[in-house]
Amino acid sequence: MESGQTNSAAAGDKTQNSSVPPVEGVAGGGTSYGWVDGGLQASSLGNGAIDPTKVHSADLLHVWSMPSTANVSQQEAPRPLEHVNLLAARNERESFQIALRPKVSWATSAIAGPVQVQCTDLCSSAGDRLVVGQSVTLRRVVPMLGVPDALVPIDPLNSQINLLPGETSAIWVSLNVPSGQQPGLYEGEIFISAMRAEAESRGESLTKSERYQLYKELRSCIDITEPRDYSSSEEMVQRLASTSTTLRRMLALPSFQDCQESNGLGDMMDEDVMNNVAVRLKLSLTVWDFTLPLTPSLPAVFGISETVIEDRFCLEHGTKGWYDALDHHFRWLLQYRISPFFCRWGDSMRILAYTCPWPADHPKAKEYYSDPRLAAYAVPYAPILSSTDAAKNSLRREVEILKSEAHWSKSYFYLWDEPLNMEQYDVICSISNELRSYASDVRILTTYYCGPSGSELAPSTFEAFVKVPNVLRPHTQIFCTSEWVLGTREDLVKDIVAELRPDLGEEWWTYVCMGPSDPQPNWHLGMRGTQHRAVMWRVWKEGGTGFLYWGTNCYEKAMIPSAEICFRRGLPPGDGVLFYPGEVFSSSHEPVASTRLERILSGMQDIEYLKLYSSRYGREEGLALLGKTGVYLGPDRYALDHGPIDVMRGEVYRTCRS
């Protein structure tokens, strides 16, 4: 159709009527010249240097919003800018992204241009607020292996980011609704304004040599004016005159020109620029009267490698710095509705897993274990690494203290990762016997993806896997199986669950790691955003009562905090790495979350929505909602785009608000 149009316009006409697109033929060479043109007219820009403070930023860059499940790549194509409408419960975090792409370059070197992003508080008509910096945060989305993943906080005082020619950048905006926030409609705006590049404004500031010149002249003036005994009035007149001359020379430095002109460096940026030339993104958040429970309904236990922390931050085990680092990581991960455990791997797949680095009688232990945000905690079985009498005695004491506490029901022991043969099963059983002699209601968690080799449990591999509880009872209470075993066969869940004895406190948990792989849900880099979020939909649909993930910081060894992040070989990229050391991206020591970690949080929050709905209308209706909205139907059938998620959440809001 367009070809036809192009055909009919004669080139000769063009010079007469410039509104007709120029014609360059229809095949080969000239294909569709002038038809993709997004309205980039010279208009106000002209063809000389562009001063971004005098041009509307909409002429300089595309701005549009994207949902949190979008992987906004550097090649992402612009879309229209629309009002952003979000829904969130109290104690919930809801995020979206702002995508930015230069239409033109306005800087004079290396980049297309710098952009300032400023956000207002979100206010309700009742005068309640969500405050920027606390409840509203901005982070740059930084690619890892070319995939948008790391979320690097933007300094609220210097929220400038540089856009590159031909590249889309993204900013991750999170709204954190406190538990005590008043429900209501909150509105705010985000202003995006193109800035003058520093290189250009550098002309206004002092160069090193000017600064040194100033320094020398100031010193010489001090020498001249310094209090002393003057021999005569003439000397003083001369000294004053000489000082005056020197001072005048200093004021003539180019750097002070604009001080004279503007008579006060009137900083036109901020207020005026925001109103006059910024692109404005309107933002509405409906906070509703549901409060996500402080304690996650589903315990999700995630490993943090202490070895990685020790190596990268050069910390010796047991020093103050080491305790501080672990404490920092624990607190930071808690915000993701995750129950962290630290771990160190021994030989074979022995693992020392513990949630609190302090002994049970230390005040910090109570603080950790009683934290309502912690849904489950690992008690260290110290003898796993060195089976001394001292280790055994300390373990016994530890259990004796803990078992009398109210939080003891959250405790578990995690002793061995994926035992494979009867020898390894025997170790678990023997430890279990020891532990149960200290506390009869001890809970042991065992991960596995197959039955033990060297036993004659069952004729087929899957049956041997299903029969594992028969071998490990009563030495394991939390049977934690890999989702990889199920593949897309959700129906196999009933076979696993049928072997369990809930009456004995047995639970079924699941985990993901290297497997399952695409198209099933997992947290590997390069999977879709909905695929990341779907891990928790899957857990909820399959009915497991807990979840384990082996590692959140398991990147390759390095001995420098800011060393490049390398993923470990043999693992799919991103596997075992859900956050990065802040030092790689800035001087901050705060860990840098991945988009995948944010999507895990969203999935954990979705579980609370589904649980609320099910508590009102029954689990069957909850499952029906998950399916009919198209959010999740099975391990290879779930939402590919964000739409269904908002529909489901909106439906829970509509049907469950009071």
Added chain:
Amino acid sequence: MESGQTNSAAAGDKTQNSSVPPVEGVAGGGTSYGWVDGGLQASSLGNGAIDPTKVHSADLLHVWSMPSTANVSQQEAPRPLEHVNLLAARNERESFQIALRPKVSWATSAIAGPVQVQCTDLCSSAGDRLVVGQSVTLRRVVPMLGVPDALVPIDPLNSQINLLPGETSAIWVSLNVPSGQQPGLYEGEIFISAMRAEAESRGESLTKSERYQLYKELRSCIDITEPRDYSSSEEMVQRLASTSTTLRRMLALPSFQDCQESNGLGDMMDEDVMNNVAVRLKLSLTVWDFTLPLTPSLPAVFGISETVIEDRFCLEHGTKGWYDALDHHFRWLLQYRISPFFCRWGDSMRILAYTCPWPADHPKAKEYYSDPRLAAYAVPYAPILSSTDAAKNSLRREVEILKSEAHWSKSYFYLWDEPLNMEQYDVICSISNELRSYASDVRILTTYYCGPSGSELAPSTFEAFVKVPNVLRPHTQIFCTSEWVLGTREDLVKDIVAELRPDLGEEWWTYVCMGPSDPQPNWHLGMRGTQHRAVMWRVWKEGGTGFLYWGTNCYEKAMIPSAEICFRRGLPPGDGVLFYPGEVFSSSHEPVASTRLERILSGMQDIEYLKLYSSRYGREEGLALLGKTGVYLGPDRYALDHGPIDVMRGEVYRTCRS
């Protein structure tokens, strides 16, 4: 094997002996932790802030070289740094790349850190030089659609580039050997040094408010010291004392701290840093006693869209700015051994093609047409767009002037792009009759990829294509066919050539555009570097005597010089775009070459090497050399990596040097 090793090291040992890599198991969780470690030890870096002026840059970044045919992606993995050895003839450009990747981050925000790249002149033992900035140039390789392509000049006065965490950057180094250069071995070095980030040194420079404070205090001191009639000595003493106090307050500003400490802001960078902490890349270039002919042996005519220039640079046809812009483009492209023609497309596939925007009687016309670097030029057939009497008369005059000049043998008319039916053939024939009435030896170039529809030339499509000369004789002398028609069937060349009458001055040229596609040689973005260079190897092997490319600047319409580059829809990315407007990347108006354009130049240079070799040993031996070195065997069998290219060039050097 590594698993075994990992297994045997007990975790308990680790605390005793830190040289044993930490153990994290062998499957799942712990895979190969500590084994990929590239020697990144805390050593001199410690775990605090890194001062790049005090640490060897080799501890901060990887530096390694890559050949010009490598597409160095952001994920390119580091290799060992080796001495770079190159070979070049006189009047030749030889390029390679330096890849950089941060090992750690040393900047405090947004980037891993800035790096300075400095190059020495290349000197021979006889004292001859290749001077940096003229004969040695540095350009940043900037991705387009994620593919490394644009070569943005690095300001020689500010050769700083910013490295990003987890990303490999590349610098394109070109050595341009002047025709008069003395043969010999030239040696030089490139110094790569990590720099302190500006944000950090900003602490040392004056902030805006400090600057304004200084300005105010200076003014007040001037007021105090200004010559006047003083009432008393006391007044003068007071004025001097007051000035002294104010001056001391100014000197106490944080910005002047380092002036006091260093007592002179000794700029440690440059000389000292280069010697002490820079990574040094050694560079040797053998210049040999062959001089590439100024006039390329193979005419390669490349189109420049005047429409695109007019739109983007907002230039009205025929104004001084318009002439300047065309002149600028013409001169710039000549350095690539390319013979440019400007073009404007009419309806259907009519095309107005001309090499010189000035009429034949203008002094510039002689300058253009006589330029020895121009191997062929297009004479404008103005009536193609508007067939007025004036246009026809001016054409006649044009031909009459040109046909008496020595350069007339380089002339051709290009009237229609890919005529498809007899009606279009008839237009060509009628113009040809007109032109031959002005000059009997006129050369008309016609591009085509099939026979005319609506004729009964031959039973099969390919035969109809091969018979085109029978229809167009004597109305076309340069039969320019698409390489796409041949596919991988090199043997079909003889069928095409068999139909031509060299005795009548008929020639066979070829072209590429949308086709052929991968794996055949072409210039699309995302193809291998050797695939780009292989286009010219193919031309030489197939024996065509010229080459045409439809467009070098045919990106999508925009009306602002620095507007984002969009490729036209319907075309493979990069097709018709071999360079970019400089304004997109910096304030420079100089076009920015693509890596593909550089590889075209390399291919054109390869043709001169092959021609030299063939002139000594015969064309059969030349073809044998191309094959036995593995450079080019056919459209789907050619070198995938750079090695064979150096072998072939080295062989020509070895066997042809005097």
